Amino acid sequence: xxxxxxxxxxxxxxxxxxxxxxxxxxxxxxxxxTIDACAERGIGGIVFWRREVAGRAAALGAxxxxxxxxxxxxxxxxxxxxxxxPRGAAEIRDDFRLAIDQAAELxxxxxxxxxGGVEAGxxxxxxSLNMVADRVAEILPHAAACGVRxxxxxxxxxxxxxxxxxxxxxxxxxxxxxIGAEHLGVAVDVYHVWWDTDLPAQLARAGRRIFGFHxxxxxxxxxxxxxxxxxxxxxxxxxxxxxxAVEDAGYAGFCEVEIFSVxxxxxxxxxxxxxxxxxRFRSVC
Amino acid sequence: xxxxxxxxxxxxxxxxxxxxxxxxxxxxxxxxxTIDACAERGIGGIVFWRREVAGRAAALGAxxxxxxxxxxxxxxxxxxxxxxxPRGAAEIRDDFRLAIDQAAELxxxxxxxxxGGVEAGxxxxxxSLNMVADRVAEILPHAAACGVRxxxxxxxxxxxxxxxxxxxxxxxxxxxxxIGAEHLGVAVDVYHVWWDTDLPAQLARAGRRIFGFHxxxxxxxxxxxxxxxxxxxxxxxxxxxxxxAVEDAGYAGFCEVEIFSVxxxxxxxxxxxxxxxxxRFRSVC
Numbered sequence: 001x002x003x004x005x006x007x008x009x010x011x012x013x014x015x016x017x018x019x020x021x022x023x024x025x026x027x028x029x030x031x032x033x034t035i036d037a038c039a040e041r042g043i044g045g046i047v048f049w050r051r052e053v054a055g056r057a058a059a060l061g062a063x064x065x066x067x068x069x070x071x072x073x074x075x076x077x078x079x080x081x082x083x084x085x086p087r088g089a090a091e092i093r094d095d096f097r098l099a100i101d102q103a104a105e106l107x108x109x110x111x112x113x114x115x116g117g118v119e120a121g122x123x124x125x126x127x128s129l130n131m132v133a134d135r136v137a138e139i140l141p142h143a144a145a146c147g148v149r150x151x152x153x154x155x156x157x158x159x160x161x162x163x164x165x166x167x168x169x170x171x172x173x174x175x176x177x178x179i180g181a182e183h184l185g186v187a188v189d190v191y192h193v194w195w196d197t198d199l200p201a202q203l204a205r206a207g208r209r210i211f212g213f214h215x216x217x218x219x220x221x222x223x224x225x226x227x228x229x230x231x232x233x234x235x236x237x238x239x240x241x242x243x244x245a246v247e248d249a250g251y252a253g254f255c256e257v258e259i260f261s262v263x264x265x266x267x268x269x270x271x272x273x274x275x276x277x278x279x280r281f282r283s284v285c
Numbered sequence: 286x287x288x289x290x291x292x293x294x295x296x297x298x299x300x301x302x303x304x305x306x307x308x309x310x311x312x313x314x315x316x317x318x319t320i321d322a323c324a325e326r327g328i329g330g331i332v333f334w335r336r337e338v339a340g341r342a343a344a345l346g347a348x349x350x351x352x353x354x355x356x357x358x359x360x361x362x363x364x365x366x367x368x369x370x371p372r373g374a375a376e377i378r379d380d381f382r383l384a385i386d387q388a389a390e391l392x393x394x395x396x397x398x399x400x401g402g403v404e405a406g407x408x409x410x411x412x413s414l415n416m417v418a419d420r421v422a423e424i425l426p427h428a429a430a431c432g433v434r435x436x437x438x439x440x441x442x443x444x445x446x447x448x449x450x451x452x453x454x455x456x457x458x459x460x461x462x463x464i465g466a467e468h469l470g471v472a473v474d475v476y477h478v479w480w481d482t483d484l485p486a487q488l489a490r491a492g493r494r495i496f497g498f499h500x501x502x503x504x505x506x507x508x509x510x511x512x513x514x515x516x517x518x519x520x521x522x523x524x525x526x527x528x529x530a531v532e533d534a535g536y537a538g539f540c541e542v543e544i545f546s547v548x549x550x551x552x553x554x555x556x557x558x559x560x561x562x563x564x565r566f567r568s569v570c
């Protein structure tokens with residue numbers, strides 16, 4: 001396993017960790033200030049959300065790189081199916097293309113896909129997964145042309161109804177196998193998959209198709225499954241074991257910290273959050 | 286598949302569905318009244334909770350059978366690991382034995398086991414599952430002597446931290462294989478497993494080790510993962526497909542309706558809840 005005690009070059013901040021997506025949270029830090037705060041600490045990478053980069057993706061990407069901070073990814077494609085997806089197939093396709101274009105402008109090598117939940121008029125996840133496969137396959141040539149890799153991110157099964165009919169790395173790899181493209185892979189977020197005893201086997205199967213590894217923690221008595229994620233070390237996920245399995249599979253990329261925490265971390269000074277994140281990354285991840 | 290349109294003999298009520306476990310809910314129906322309400326509708330089975338039968342299990346079991354209602358099971362063994370388990374190993378063992386004794390007195394053929402979450406001082410689910418295996422194996426001779434079968438019930442992964450380190454039928458069968466006893470099997474609850482694409486294969490593997498099949502529904506935009514279960518047909522679980530898979534595996538037992546719904550069904554007249562339950566069982570299950 002890689003030793004991170006004195007090396008932050010593969011640590012990446014997902015800006016959501018600083019509360020970017022609630023009004024008034026994150027002390028209103030602009031992306032530039034976040035970039036500088038990462039650079040000051042030696043944090044090697046950053047992941048933006050589309051609303052932060054809209055209209056100025058190229059400039060922000062250049063700004064980050066000039067500060068010595070890699071742009072690691074962009075969140076995210078639109079929901080492709082389910083109750084939260086855009087209304088029609090054309091709207092979904094157009095926004096999917098736009099997300100890929102934004103990633104390319106930003107210089108982000110990977111765009112994350114969160115699939116969306118169960119499509120209206122269907123039961124179970126099978127039909128929705130089939131629709132996801134079709135919509136991803138359709139867009140892949142454009143992603144390839146743009147040099148952007150697409151990472152299917154399975155979410156925790158608690159979101160299967162509305163946010164992600166894709167709930168396991170196994171299912172994500174089944175989609176990859178079925179679609180068959182070199183620039184399609186998976187993003188592995190410990191929050192979503194920590195409970196899965198099948199995970200080590202699936203990570204080994206994934207091999208070089210692991211396009212991202214996301215860190216946070218699952219709080220044993222979590223109060224909210226959307227906005228109560230824990231800082232690494234505060235929960236019950238086996239972070240070291242998960243990282244070992246990901247690295248055994250061949251992953252040597254960034255470790256991206258992504259914490260949604262409306263009642264704890266998002267209420268704190270972003271500088272403090274970054275400092276704690278760095279300390280925990282060194283000590284427990 | 287079995288045809289339930291004109292046959293309620295394998296429909297069972299889990300009394301939780303009438304809001305037994307919140308003060309003031311369920312209009313305060315005593316177990317006797319619930320038994321009679323099932324009998325009046327031709328509902329063939331009933332599942333009690335321990336607090337309802339404490340001190341009079343034998344009498345209540347006889348009362349149900351006299352009314353023509355089978356006692357299908359008892360909920361449940363104590364949590365065996367994790368933050369909600371009794372304090373010490375001796376307390377857990379004693380309460381586990383007591384639960385088995387109560388099931389035997391009641392005439393319930395099956396006692397459900399909900400394992401509990403991640404044990405303090407450990408990370409991930411592996412160590413906790415090992416402890417569960419030890420504690421179940423230790424109690425099995427007593428269960429066999431009492432003629433009570435034990436059903437490991439995997440809960441939804443959202444509970445993995447506090448209520449159930451056991452989250453899939455696959456893991457439950459792995460425990461069964463490891464412990465190896467004829468009177469140890471699994472309970473399959475659609476709420477907990479509907480999202481799992483590996484489920485059909487695991488049910489086929491389970492075969493005659495399926496000791497129970499529980500019905501409700503997963504609401505697409507659920508508001509509470511503990512107390513917002515849906516009535517069959519109101520959610521996105523593929524109930525027909527799940528029942529087909531369970532029956533293909535050889536299951537011919539009861540279909541037990543268990544709905545925790547503090548803001549909807551528990552606020553209604555229990556008689557109405559039973560009537561809707563019967564109608565939905567006939568039409569969508």
